[in-house]
Amino acid sequence: MKTSKTSLAAAMALASGLMPPQASAGLNAEQVSPLSETWYSIKASGNAGAEICIYDEIGGWGISARQFATELKALGDVSQITLRLHSPGGDVFEGMAIYNLLKQHKAHVTVHIDGLAASMGSVIAMAGGTIIMPANAMMMIHKPWGIQGGDADEMRRYAELLDKVEGTLMSAYRDKTGLDDDSLTQMLKDETWMSGAEAVEKGFADQLAEPLQAVASLSSKRLQEFETMPEQLTALLNPQGNSPKPPAPQATPAPQATPQPAPIAETEAQIRARIKQEEQTRRTNIGNLAANFGGTRAEAIASVIAECQNDMSCTIEMAKDKILAHLGKDSTPSGGGHIHADNGNIVGDSVKMALQMRLGHATDGEAKDKQDNPYAHMTLREFARASLIDRGIGIAGMNPLQIVGLAFTHGNSDFGNILMDVAYKSVLMGWDESEETFEQWTKKGSLSDFKVSNRVGIESLPTLREVRPGAEYKHITVADRGEAIALATYGEIFSINRQAIINDDLRILSDMPMAMGRAAKATIGDLVYAVLTSNPEMSDGKALFHADHNNIASGAPTVDNLDKARQKMRTQKSGTRHLNIRPGFVLVPTALEASTLQTIKSVSVKGADINSGIANPVQNFADVIAEPRLDDDSAKKWYLAAPKGRDTIEVAYLNGVEAPFIDQHEGFTSDGVATKVRIDAGVAALDHRGMVQSPGT
Structure with missing residues (x-):
């Protein structure tokens, strides 16, 4: 998906050279050493410092953010980074990755905008603790854009994506400038171009430097996609050989260039x-x-x-x-064509x-x-x-x-x-297609870390107190006792090796990952029903199902026994307040599935004449969920559970992300790609009052 307007295949005129600030007046462009033909370079310098040069489009056919991160890390423990920038922008996601890498680096980053910092180039510049712009340099910010084809829903989804991308750009600008969202939104909409002085005035740069006498020219034809490019930038875009030479300075003598060793001449054979x-x-x-x-x-x-x-x-x-x-010379436009949007x-x-x-x-x-x-x-x-x-x-x-x-x-x-x-994608298909019953009745939660957390049941809140005229409201007091819940990590590794690729074995990309996705969800199901059948101890020192909790019934799931179990749940209290909890589910082993469905779905009571007028008092009072894991514990034991969302058993995921994660390690040690599927989840009973158990006898 091409979300940046400046994802240009720009061919920078690097051979013409760039005049750094220290090589000021008096030196012509041809006297400056040409830059490397790559769009960027990273090199260590003295005094625990490093210099990064980005003089081209961000991303595209160039280096990836992953390699940028690798080479940045290879610099080691540096305290100062100098970033020299001259770029029309580029891929928004590659640019944001580079911005984040620099922003999060412990070194102080000083940015020198040597010519142009447009679009994603301006975002990367915002990573600098100090941003220095010459008076004749330019900075441009604008809204992200892209191309999409499809129906109305696809168009809306794409528009939402562009809005999210714009939000990330505004965050970078806002952190540096302190401007409010309304001002930044208007500047992005207007495609705002700023000289060095204007950038300093608005907070996009910190220091104004002397104008450069020569800068690297840009020969990218796609720069004309910018709609409001100022005329004073023309000199920057023309090749230097066709530009008039600047007048020789009158006051400041030219600094003497440091003598360089003569290059070693190649022989004719070499x-x-x-x-x-x-x-x-x-x-x-x-x-x-x-x-x-x-x-x-x-x-x-x-x-x-x-x-x-x-x-x-x-x-x-x-x-x-x-x-x-050559491939497109004989093609003709077709009506209703599909426009492809990509990330380059x-x-x-x-x-x-x-x-x-x-x-x-x-x-x-x-x-x-x-x-x-x-x-x-x-x-x-x-x-x-x-x-x-x-x-x-x-x-x-x-x-x-x-x-x-x-x-x-x-x-x-x-x-x-x-x-x-x-x-x-195969893992997620396995997860989504796995038929697990715990999702129908348990409560979904979120935990932000792996520390033990205490859940205080909302059913524990007392009734509201009367507030007399003129009296103050009082803070509610909730018991500090709560049920403990903590995350744990579950996972396995499978490998995509060279042999499978040579053999064109697609099962390694479909069957195995789908099985891992199903196994991940089954693991959560095992945890849930293990809590239910193990009858764990609660924070009050008593088992989840206990006589003192008034949540133990008896007998098979007949009309009378189901009704008695329902009454136990309906009469639960918090202090003196009735909670009025209604059953939402009947959890039974598969051995009791048919008889329980018949009991709950029947219009009349079993054994009574259908015309006797005796109605079934428990007809459709709850949904029946049959779970084979309950058969492993007992073929007779059954349960009532409150409706979904009440405090029964909670399944908590790390940061609320319930889908499995997938990590990858590639290299010689794994002879391919070792893929780890993991899920971070925690399961615990929250409150005894939303559940009833019957041993079935």
């Missing part, structure tokens, strides 16, 4: 070898593009690939553009969708796109190959086992994440 290797790599990478297309499409682009390989000036990016143009990871999303379709996980709307998905008929091994090629990772000469192994272990490959996402 130059030839290097050029030959670069050309071979270029041809191999272009040839690997064919793996992204299957069947007749691969044949259709063979001539284009050959043409690009023979043209030494054709880069892999140019080859991609030519392939897409086209290959990864397509591979994931193809896998979901093969496993039967795709929705009807998604399945309609199968014919347009070039990966729909590929095997798992071919998916691994495509994932590597998409990231520009060379695989020439590798056998299938090596390719799959590299797909699991390479830092830039998202193959393992794709498999985990698909497996997690």
Whole structure:
């Protein structure tokens, strides 16, 4: 899903160089060393510091936030980070991840906006404890946008997503500037451009620096998507070779550049070898593009690939553009077409969708796109190959086992994440489709940590006291005694290994994860019925079902015995106040299911003439739930439980998340992806007054 307006395939004019603030007046752009051709760099510097440079689009074909996190961590214990920023923005989720990594780092972050900080570039800048902007630098903020096709419900859901994304952007701006939400909302809506002075005035920057004499130019054609870009930014967007040179400064003499050691000259043989290797790599990478297309499409682009390989000036990016143009030259628009929205990871999303379709996980709307998905008929091994090629990772000469192994272990490959996402969907299907009875009658709760908590039953509140005219209201007093409940973690590990990928064994992504999802819910069911049948001790020192609790009945679930059990629940009190609890469920072993249903569903009393006028007093007074776990304890014992939501037995989940979690570890130690399914839950009886037990005799 493309949620950032600045997810641009921007080609930055990096070779023209960037003039850092310390290389001020008097130096021409061509005197500055060219930047690296990657869109960012991280390097350690002296005095426990580090410098990070981001001079391009965020995300896209560049580095992932995961690799950014890995390299940031590799810096070790640094206390100062200098971030140099010149970016039109990019992928919103990659940008938020980088912002959070910098914001949460213990080092002090100083941000230098060396030219442009637009869209997600401006959000990343907000991570700085100190933000420094030259007078001629620019910052831009705007609302996120994307493209979606579908029915009205899908459009509304997409609009809600954009609103949530906007909320995360506003949070970053608000934390830095202190501006109120109304002001920020209007600025985002207006696509606000700010010079260095304006950014400092509004709180988006802390210090104003002297204007830069040369900055890296941006040659991205998509920058024209910005609707209100100011005219003074034109000089920043034009290549420097076509821009008029700034007048020589009059007052400040040019600082002397530090002498640099002369580079070691290459021999003619070394130059030839290097050029030959670069050309071979270029041809191999272009040839690997064919793996992204299957069947007749691969044949259709063979001539284009050959043409690009023979043209030494054709880069892999140019080859991609030519392939897409060749495939689309004979296409015609069709009415009612579907607009695809994505997060920029086209290959990864397509591979994931193809896998979901093969496993039967795709929705009807998604399945309609199968014919347009070039990966729909590929095997798992071919998916691994495509994932590597998409990231520009060379695989020439590798056998299938090596390719799959590299797909699991390479830092830039998202193959393992794709498999985990698909497996997690299978886990959730197993959880959702599992038929467990405890969900029908227990109370759902939430705990924020693993410490023991005490639940004070709301049934323990006394009646309200009279407040005489002019008298003060008094605080209610609740007993400090409460039932203890605590979370525990339950889980297992299964592996998605290379052998399963080579064998195209889809069961490892469907059957096993679904079984784990069913097992997770069954584990909660075991805990619930273990509490019910074990008759645990409550906080008053007495068992859950105890004569002193007035919640023990007798006999089989006949009309008379059910009515007596109901009376015990109806007459429960809190002090002198009647609680008037009505039964909601009859819990029986499967051995009593048929007879109990007959008793409760019948219009008349068993044995009486249907025309005698004797009505069944317990007809439909509660729902019958038959549970085989109760048979394991006793084929005769049965229970009454209050309606759902009352204080009976609580099932609490960590932060209220009841679905299982899935964690992944990939690498050589696991020869694939080790996937851990876990669930954090706690089960405890809350109050004896919402339940009645009969031993059945």
